[in-house]
Amino acid sequence: MIFRRKLRYVLVEASDDVSMADPRNADALRAGTKAFLGELTYFKANPQITAQLENRFFVIGVNRGYERSVVLALSFIKELDGRRVGFYTLKTSGTIRSLKDYFAGIRGAR
Amino acid sequence: MPSRLGYKKILEAGKDIEVMDSVGAATLTKKIVRSDSIETITKGVRQNRTIGVLPKNASLSGKALDAVKENGKLVLIPLSEATCAQGPDRAHALPRFRKLVRNVLIAKVPFALVSMAETREGMMSSLQMIEVAGFLGVDQRRAKEALAKLGEVL
Numbered sequence: 001m002i003f004r005r006k007l008r009y010v011l012v013e014a015s016d017d018v019s020m021a022d023p024r025n026a027d028a029l030r031a032g033t034k035a036f037l038g039e040l041t042y043f044k045a046n047p048q049i050t051a052q053l054e055n056r057f058f059v060i061g062v063n064r065g066y067e068r069s070v071v072l073a074l075s076f077i078k079e080l081d082g083r084r085v086g087f088y089t090l091k092t093s094g095t096i097r098s099l100k101d102y103f104a105g106i107r108g109a110r
Numbered sequence: 111m112p113s114r115l116g117y118k119k120i121l122e123a124g125k126d127i128e129v130m131d132s133v134g135a136a137t138l139t140k141k142i143v144r145s146d147s148i149e150t151i152t153k154g155v156r157q158n159r160t161i162g163v164l165p166k167n168a169s170l171s172g173k174a175l176d177a178v179k180e181n182g183k184l185v186l187i188p189l190s191e192a193t194c195a196q197g198p199d200r201a202h203a204l205p206r207f208r209k210l211v212r213n214v215l216i217a218k219v220p221f222a223l224v225s226m227a228e229t230r231e232g233m234m235s236s237l238q239m240i241e242v243a244g245f246l247g248v249d250q251r252r253a254k255e256a257l258a259k260l261g262e263v264l
Contacts, residue, residue: 015230016230068241068244071241072238072241072244075193075238075242076200078194086234088114088115088234089237089238090235106114
């Protein structure tokens with residue numbers, strides 16, 4: 001029997017322009033999250049960068065029940081590949097579509 | 111920016127509120143006393159314009175907590191100091207902050223959660239503030255109340 005992964009999505013804003021399409025940035029974020037959560041929680045949470053919405057905005061998909069741990073871990077990451085960067089988690093949701101709608105709303109307001 | 115991060119307004123130290131390291135003459139603007147010295151804190155909390163106490167190095171003695179409580183002031187817990195500490199500093203900062211939160215909760219002193227971030231990287235969204243507070247031992251309901259407290263007082 002194959003179980004379907006149930007995910008929560010977290011909309012994240014970086015304090016500076018950060019492209020998660022760059023593998024160095026993605027690896028550094030992964031390493032930072034793993035360092036804070038520990039290997040066991042990291043693999044249970046299995047956070048993945050799901051979408052890059054704009055230069056500073058991206059979405060992380062995480063196993064349901066571990067989204068709060070990822071939000072906490074992101075609060076403690078202040079450096080990415082030698083650059084000072086902070087991450088703000090703006091919203092968590094069960095669907096990526098609702099986050100994209102929310103993002104469209106805040107982009108309009110900016 | 112404030113609404114995106116989940117706040118009505120972001121208050122700036124030095125602009126919206128003064129942060130004083132020592133107690134001088136009474137000022138017209140509302141202020142926060144930042145100190146770990148019992149003398150400074152007891153003098154500071156007696157002044158009408160003082161809103162609360164920001165513990166230096168995340169430490170407040172029992173006497174200081176009593177003085178804050180008696181004068182109806184707030185203890186401000188600066189969460190960015192805990193999150194921005196890196197390496198071995200963080201290993202020391204987190205237990206210190208946990209102890210501070212524990213002492214404040216035991217003494218039943220009113221408290222407010224503040225960021226006191228010095229840089230953009232140090233800032234956090236309201237969601238993160240609640241999670242970090244939860245990590246330090248404040249339950250979610252209290253954390254939400256404490257997050258709005260400083261704005262209510264001002």
